[in-house]
Amino acid sequence: MAETKRSSGRVQRPAGADAGSGGSRRRAELLAIAADLFAERGFVVTTVREIADAAGILSGSLYHHFDSKESMVDEILREFLDFQQRLYADVLREATDPRTTVTELIRQSFRAMNGYRSAVTIYQNEAKHLAQFERFDYLRRASNDFERTWTKVLQQGQQAGVFREDLNVKIAYRLIRDAVWTTVHWYNPRGRLNAEVIAEQHVTILCEGITTPRG
Amino acid sequence: MAETKRSSGRVQRPAGADAGSGGSRRRAELLAIAADLFAERGFVVTTVREIADAAGILSGSLYHHFDSKESMVDEILREFLDFQQRLYADVLREATDPRTTVTELIRQSFRAMNGYRSAVTIYQNEAKHLAQFERFDYLRRASNDFERTWTKVLQQGQQAGVFREDLNVKIAYRLIRDAVWTTVHWYNPRGRLNAEVIAEQHVTILCEGITTPRG
Amino acid sequence: MAETKRSSGRVQRPAGADAGSGGSRRRAELLAIAADLFAERGFVVTTVREIADAAGILSGSLYHHFDSKESMVDEILREFLDFQQRLYADVLREATDPRTTVTELIRQSFRAMNGYRSAVTIYQNEAKHLAQFERFDYLRRASNDFERTWTKVLQQGQQAGVFREDLNVKIAYRLIRDAVWTTVHWYNPRGRLNAEVIAEQHVTILCEGITTPRG
Amino acid sequence: MAETKRSSGRVQRPAGADAGSGGSRRRAELLAIAADLFAERGFVVTTVREIADAAGILSGSLYHHFDSKESMVDEILREFLDFQQRLYADVLREATDPRTTVTELIRQSFRAMNGYRSAVTIYQNEAKHLAQFERFDYLRRASNDFERTWTKVLQQGQQAGVFREDLNVKIAYRLIRDAVWTTVHWYNPRGRLNAEVIAEQHVTILCEGITTPRG
DNA sequence: TATGAATGAGCCTTCATTCAT
DNA sequence: CATGAATGAAGGCTCATTCAT
Numbered sequence: 071m072a073e074t075k076r077s078s079g080r081v082q083r084p085a086g087a088d089a090g091s092g093g094s095r096r097r098a099e100l101l102a103i104a105a106d107l108f109a110e111r112g113f114v115v116t117t118v119r120e121i122a123d124a125a126g127i128l129s130g131s132l133y134h135h136f137d138s139k140e141s142m143v144d145e146i147l148r149e150f151l152d153f154q155q156r157l158y159a160d161v162l163r164e165a166t167d168p169r170t171t172v173t174e175l176i177r178q179s180f181r182a183m184n185g186y187r188s189a190v191t192i193y194q195n196e197a198k199h200l201a202q203f204e205r206f207d208y209l210r211r212a213s214n215d216f217e218r219t220w221t222k223v224l225q226q227g228q229q230a231g232v233f234r235e236d237l238n239v240k241i242a243y244r245l246i247r248d249a250v251w252t253t254v255h256w257y258n259p260r261g262r263l264n265a266e267v268i269a270e271q272h273v274t275i276l277c278e279g280i281t282t283p284r285g
Numbered sequence: 286m287a288e289t290k291r292s293s294g295r296v297q298r299p300a301g302a303d304a305g306s307g308g309s310r311r312r313a314e315l316l317a318i319a320a321d322l323f324a325e326r327g328f329v330v331t332t333v334r335e336i337a338d339a340a341g342i343l344s345g346s347l348y349h350h351f352d353s354k355e356s357m358v359d360e361i362l363r364e365f366l367d368f369q370q371r372l373y374a375d376v377l378r379e380a381t382d383p384r385t386t387v388t389e390l391i392r393q394s395f396r397a398m399n400g401y402r403s404a405v406t407i408y409q410n411e412a413k414h415l416a417q418f419e420r421f422d423y424l425r426r427a428s429n430d431f432e433r434t435w436t437k438v439l440q441q442g443q444q445a446g447v448f449r450e451d452l453n454v455k456i457a458y459r460l461i462r463d464a465v466w467t468t469v470h471w472y473n474p475r476g477r478l479n480a481e482v483i484a485e486q487h488v489t490i491l492c493e494g495i496t497t498p499r500g
Numbered sequence: 501m502a503e504t505k506r507s508s509g510r511v512q513r514p515a516g517a518d519a520g521s522g523g524s525r526r527r528a529e530l531l532a533i534a535a536d537l538f539a540e541r542g543f544v545v546t547t548v549r550e551i552a553d554a555a556g557i558l559s560g561s562l563y564h565h566f567d568s569k570e571s572m573v574d575e576i577l578r579e580f581l582d583f584q585q586r587l588y589a590d591v592l593r594e595a596t597d598p599r600t601t602v603t604e605l606i607r608q609s610f611r612a613m614n615g616y617r618s619a620v621t622i623y624q625n626e627a628k629h630l631a632q633f634e635r636f637d638y639l640r641r642a643s644n645d646f647e648r649t650w651t652k653v654l655q656q657g658q659q660a661g662v663f664r665e666d667l668n669v670k671i672a673y674r675l676i677r678d679a680v681w682t683t684v685h686w687y688n689p690r691g692r693l694n695a696e697v698i699a700e701q702h703v704t705i706l707c708e709g710i711t712t713p714r715g
Numbered sequence: 716m717a718e719t720k721r722s723s724g725r726v727q728r729p730a731g732a733d734a735g736s737g738g739s740r741r742r743a744e745l746l747a748i749a750a751d752l753f754a755e756r757g758f759v760v761t762t763v764r765e766i767a768d769a770a771g772i773l774s775g776s777l778y779h780h781f782d783s784k785e786s787m788v789d790e791i792l793r794e795f796l797d798f799q800q801r802l803y804a805d806v807l808r809e810a811t812d813p814r815t816t817v818t819e820l821i822r823q824s825f826r827a828m829n830g831y832r833s834a835v836t837i838y839q840n841e842a843k844h845l846a847q848f849e850r851f852d853y854l855r856r857a858s859n860d861f862e863r864t865w866t867k868v869l870q871q872g873q874q875a876g877v878f879r880e881d882l883n884v885k886i887a888y889r890l891i892r893d894a895v896w897t898t899v900h901w902y903n904p905r906g907r908l909n910a911e912v913i914a915e916q917h918v919t920i921l922c923e924g925i926t927t928p929r930g
Numbered sequence: 931t932a933t934g935a936a937t938g939a940g941c942c943t944t945c946a947t948t949c950a951t
Numbered sequence: 952c953a954t955g956a957a958t959g960a961a962g963g964c965t966c967a968t969t970c971a972t
Contacts (some may be wrong), residue, residue: 073764073773073774073954073955094955094956096955096956111414112329112414114327114329114330115329115414117940117941117942118941118942118943119940119941119942127956127957127958128957128958128959129941129942129943130943130944130945130957130958130959130960131956131957131958132943133942133943133944133945134955134956134957135956138942138943139942139943169496172495195410198470199326199327199330224495227495231497232496232497233495233496233497234489234493234495234496234497235497236489237486237489237490237495238478238482238486240478241478241482241483241486241487242486242490242495244467244468244471245464245468245486245487245490245491246495248463248464248467248468248470249460249463249464252459252463252467253459253460253463255413255463256459263453263455263456267453267456268456271452271453271456271457271460272456272460274449274451274452274494275452275457275460275491275494276460276490276494276495277494277495277496278449278493278494278496279489279490279491279492279493279494280387280439280442280448280449280452280457280461280491280492281384281447281448281449281492281493282446282447282448282449282450283498311931332965332966332967333966333967333968334503334965334966334967342931342932342933343503343932343933343934344503344966344967344968345932345933345934345935345968345969345970346931346932346933348967348968348969348970349931349932350931353967353968354967354968503933503934503935524934524935526934526935541844542759542844544757544759544760545759545844547961547962547963548962548963548964549961549962549963557935557936557937558936558937558938559962559963559964560936560937560938560939560964560965560966561935561936561937562964563963563964563965563966564934564935564936565935568963568964569963569964599926602925625840628900629756629757629760654925657925661927662926662927663925663926663927664919664923664925664926664927665927666919667916667919667920667925668908668912668916670908671908671912671913671916671917672916672920672925674897674898674901675894675916675917675920675921676925678893678894678897678898678900679890679893679894682889682893682897683889683890683893685843685893686889693883693885693886697883697886698886701882701883701886701887701890702886702890704879704881704882704924705882705887705890705921705924706890706920706924706925707924707925707926708879708923708924708926709919709920709921709922709923709924710817710869710872710878710879710882710887710891710921710922711814711877711878711879711922711923712876712877712878712879712880713928741952762944762945762946763945763946763947764944764945764946772952772953772954773953773954773955774945774946774947775947775948775949775953775954775955775956776952776953776954778946778947778948778949779952779953780952783946783947784945784946784947
C-alpha cells in the first residue's frame with residue numbers, strides 16, 4: 071500500500087474532536103496551513119512550496135502525507151461540506167415553523183464560518199473551478215442538496231402564508247446563500263463585528279428588509 | 286516598439302460605436318474574447334494561448350495589441366468601473382428620497398450586468414487578488430467609492446426614519462452589494478429569469494424582507 | 501488549435517524523402533536527436549533536458565514542437581514500424597519460394613537498421629515497457645503482424661518440404677527475429693562489419709546452421 | 716551503522732539451502748522480490764517503494780538490509796554471473812569435440828534461465844546501462860569472458876572443419892548469444908514450451924539451420 | 931499584423947535515501 | 952527490524968513573454 075497518505079484527517083477541529091483517529095496530528099496541521107493559504111491566496115495560485123514553507127518543511131515532504139495538492143483541497147472541502155450538511159440536517163430535524171427554520175439555517179451557516187472559515191472561503195472561490203473535475207463531483211451534489219433544503223423551506227413558508235407570495239424561491243435562495251456565504255470574504259474573526267452580530271443582521275434584513283415596518 | 290497597445294479600447298458593445306477611435310476594432314474583439322474567458326475560467330487559469338486560440342491567432346500575436354495579460358484585465362476592469370461609477374453618479378444626481386435611491390442603485394447595478402457581464406464577474410472573482418499589485422490600486426479606490434456611496438444613502442435613510450435604526454450600515458451595504466453582484470455567477474442572459482425580474486426581486490427582498498408584511 | 505505540435509514528421513530520412521511536407525525541418529532534427537539519445541541511453545533515463553541540450557535549446561522549447569516526451573518516441577516508433585511493414589509487404593508481394601522469401605525478410609530487416617537504427621534500438625528496448633500504455637497499443641499490433649508474416653512463411657516452407665519438419669515455427673520465428681534485431685545493439689555503422697555482411701551471415705547461419713554440410 | 720547489508724545473499728532457491736549464512740533468509744526474500752520486479756518492470760523504473768510494498772514493509776526499511784537500490788541489482792547480477800560462469804567452466808573442462816561443446820554451452824545457457832530467470836532478464840536489459848558505472852565493471856569483464864569462451868570454441872570448430880569456414884565467429888557468437896538469451900523475454904516457465912524443448916530447437920537451428928538437409 | 935521559434939522561470943511531483951524513535 | 956517523517960535533487964511540463972522574419 072501507500073506509505074501514508076490515508077484520508078480521514080479532521081481539519082481545523084472546531085471543538086474537542088480529533089480523538090485518536092487515523093490522520094496523524096501532523097497531517098491535520100498541514101491541512102490547516104494549506105487551507106489558510108488556499109483561502110487567502112487562491113488554490114491555483116498557492117504553490118506547494120508555499121505550503122511547505124509555511125509548515126517548515128520541503129515541498130516534496132508534503133507528498134509523504136498527501137497524494138497531491140488537489141487531494142488537499144479535496145479533504146478540506148469534504149470536511150466542511152460534511153459539517154455543514156450535518157448542521158442543516160439538525161435544523162431540519164428539529165424544525166417547527168418556516169420562519170424559525172430559515173432563521174436557524176442562516177445562523178448555522180454562520181456557525182460553520184467559525185470552525186471552517188478557510189474552507190468556506192475556498193468553497194466559495196474555487197468550487198466552480200474544481201467542480202469541472204470528476205474527482206470533485208460531490209461539490210455539485212452538495213450544492214444541489216443545499217438548494218433543495220432551502221427551496222423546500224421557502225416554499226413551505228409561502229404555502230403557510232408566512233413568506234411573500236411574489237417571492238421567486240430560486241432567486242430568494244440564491245440571494246440568501248450568497249449574502250450569507252460571501253460574508254466570509256470580509257468577515258474578520260478578530261474584528262469588531264463578531265459572527266453573531268453579523269448573523270442577526272442578516273436574519274433581520276433578509277426576513278424583514280431594510281426598511282422600517284410600515285405603520 | 287508598441288504601435289497599438291495604448292489603452293482606451295471599448296470592451297463590449299455598449300451603445301455608441303466608438304468607431305475611428307484609437308483602439309482598433311480587432312483590439313476590442315480580442316478584449317471581449319479575453320473578458321469572456323477570464324470570467325468563465327478565471328484570470329490566472331486562463332492562458333494567453335487560450336485567448337489566442339479563441340481569436341484564431343497565435344499567442345505571440347496578442348502582444349501586438351497588448352503589453353501583457355495583465356494589461357488586458359486592466360482595461361476590462363477600468364471600462365466596467367467607469368461605467369458603473371457613471372451610473373451611480375447619475376442616480377445620486379437625480380436622487381430624491383433614500384428609498385427610491387437605494388432601489389435605483391440596485392437597478393443600476395443590475396444594468397451593468399448586461400453590458401459588462403464578464404467584467405463584473407472578473408471584478409467579483411479577481412479584484413481581491415489583483416488589488417495586491419500596485420497597478421490595480423484603482424480597484425481598492427473604486428471599492429471604497431462604492432462603499433461610501435451606499436453607506437451615505439443608507440445613513441441618510443436611517444436618519445430620515447425610512448430605514449431601520451438597528452441596521453449596521455456597513456453590514457447592510459456589504460450584504461446588498463454581494464447579494465446583487467454575485468448574481469452574475471448564476472445569471473443566464475438566455476435563461477427564463479431576465480435581469481429586470483431578478484432586479485425587482487432583489488429590491489423587494491432587500492427592502493421588505495422575505496416575510497409577509499405583518500398586520 | 502495548438503501552436504504547432506502536429507505530427508507527420510519524417511525521422512532520420514533515409515534517402516531523398518522529406519519534401520515540403522508538414523513537420524518542419526526543425527522538428528525532424530529534434531526528433532532525430534531524441535531518437536539517438538533514447539537509443540543510446542534509454543527512454544526513461546533520457547531527460548528532456550538532455551534532448552534540449554543536445555539540440556542547443558531549452559527544455560521548455562521542446563514543447564513548442566512536441567506535446568510530450570512520450571509523443572516523441574511515439575512518432576519515432578510509428579515511423580519505423582510503418583517503414584518496416586512496408587518493406588515486408590513488398591517482399592511478400594513479390595514472394596516466390598519460401599526460402600527466398602525468408603532470406604529477403606531477413607535482408608529487409610537489416611535494411612531498416614540503416615535508416616532507422618535508433619528507432620530499431622528503441623523498439624527493441626522499450627516496446628515492452630511502452631506497450632503497457634494505451635497510447636502504444638499499435639506496438640502490440642505491429643508485433644503480432646510481424647509474427648503472423650513470419651510464421652506463415654515458415655509454415656509454407658515446411659509444407660513445401662524446404663524447412664525442417666521438426667521446426668517449431670513459433671520458436672524459430674522468435675529466434676530469427678531476436679537474432680536479427682538485437683544486432684542493433686552492437687552493430688556499428690562505421691565499423692568493419694557492414695550491414696550487408698552481417699545480413700548474409702545471418703541468412704547463412706539461420707538457414708544452413710553453423711556446421712558444415714555433412715556428407 | 717549497517718548491521719547486515721554485507722553481500723553474499725543467495726537469490727532464488729538454487730539448491731542447497733544456505734541456512735545459517737550471513738545473508739538472513741529475509742534478505743534473500745527481499746532480493747528475490749526485487750529481482751522479479753527489476754526483471755518485469757525494469758531497474759530504473761522500479762521504485763524502492765514498489766519493492767517494499769511487495770515485501771509488505773516500508774521503503775525506508777529496505778535500507779536495513781541493503782545499502783542502496785544499486786547494491787540490490789549488484790548482488791542479483793553477481794550471483795547469476797557466477798553461476799553461469801561456473802556452468803561454462805564445467806562444460807569446457809569436460810569438452811570433447813567442438814560440436815558437442817557448442818551444444819552443451821547452449822544447453823547450459825538455458826539452464827541458468829531456470830534458477831535465475833529474473834537475473835538473466837535484468838542482465839539482458841540493464842547491463843549496458845549499468846556497465847557505465849564503475850561499480851559494475853565486472854559486467855564488462857563477464858561479457859568479455861563469455862565472448863572469449865564462445866569464440867574460442869567456434870574457432871576450434873572451424874579449424875577442425877566441423878564449423879563452416881565462411882563463418883565470422885564474432886557475428887556467429889553474437890547471434891547465438893542473443894538468440895539464446897533473448898528467449899528470456901518471452902519464455903514462460905508455466906507455458907507449453909518448456910526450457911528443454913526450446914533449448915533443443917535452438918541447438919538444431921543454430922547448428923543445422925532451418926532448411927532441410929540437402930541430399 | 932501575424933508567425934514560429936525560443937526563453938526562463940517556476941510548478942507539481944517523484945524518488946532514493948536518512949534517521950530518530 | 953521496522954516506522955514515519957523528512958531531505959534534496961531532479962524531472963516533465965506550462966506559460967507569459969520576446970523577437971526576427
